[in-house]
Amino acid sequence: MQLINLDHSPYATRVRILIRKKQLDIAIVSPNLALKTPEFLAAYPLGKIxxxxxxxxxxLxxxxxxxxxxxxVYPTQTFRPNEPLAAAKSRVLASFTDTHLAPALLPYFKAxxxxxxxxxxxxxxxxxxxxxxxxxQWLKANVDLKDHGLTMGDIVLAPTFWWVDVTVGAYAKNNITDGLDYLNQWWDWVRNDADVKQGISEMASAFAAFQRQQA
Structure with missing residues (x-):
């Protein structure tokens, strides 16, 4: 198997993190066709990485x-909790990322x-x-960081959350997470994971390269 990947994408980054956490032998490669071209869309109809x-x-x-x-396919080292409520909470984090946080950041990405x-x-x-x-508020009520193992929900949220400071921070004079103590504690906790840290570092390097191209 191989993952067709873009380092700057939070969506690809979440998959790279999981591949490394599960220690899977999956090659991570760049697209072999230019994005959004007729050739790319013919090969990959949904048109996304x-x-x-x-x-x-x-x-897939x-x-x-x-x-x-x-x-x-590889259930032995799982990041999907077995306990039903814990599994549901992991899915909440993943859903929140894609249905709440990412849409809120979209204008910044477009700009x-x-x-x-x-x-x-x-x-x-x-x-x-x-x-x-x-x-x-949700994290404070539902996630006890003292007894919390990394889940798919954390892996999904972390790369998108990294973009909060990069996007909003480029416009704002103050840190948008000031006073959100539990969220900041979660962020410190999740990015201490070696594979999460590597994924974020790859996004940062790719974004820096993009900025140099735009300059």
Whole structure:
């Protein structure tokens, strides 16, 4: 198997982290076709990275589907909790990432990619802040970091959360997570994991290269 990957993508990064946590022999490769071209879309109809190339020649899209597949195929070292409530809480973190946090950050991403794109920075800052306040409250009520093992939910959230400071921080004069003590504690905890740290480092390097190209 191989993972078609882009280092700057939080969606690909979450899969890379899981592959390394599970110590899987899966090659991590760059796309062999230019993104968004007719050739790329013909080969990969959903048009997104990451993609898991299977041994039968098929390609599995969508990061969460890839992670669930890897957990099913390689269940011995699992990051999907066995206890039902713990498993549900892990899924909450993953769902929150993609349905709350990522949409709140989307205007900032668009502004980085499209110089002509503008948005109300004050309004969007408030949207992101409220989103993070909700996450802080949920973590405080549901995750005891003293007795918490790394889950798929943490692995999904961490790469996207890294982008909060990179995107919002480029516009804001203050740290948007000020006062969100439990969220900050979770962030310190999760990025202390060696594989999470490596994934974040790869994103940071890829983003720095992008900035140099834009300069």
């Amino acid at each position: 990451p993609l898991l190339g299977l041994d039968n020649g098929q390609y 899209p969508e990061s969460i589907a890839i992670m669930e597949y890897l957990e099913d 980085m990619m499209l110089p002509e794109f503008t948005f109300d920075q004050s309004v969007q800052y408030d949207v992101v802040r409220v989103t993070l306040e909700k996450l802080d």
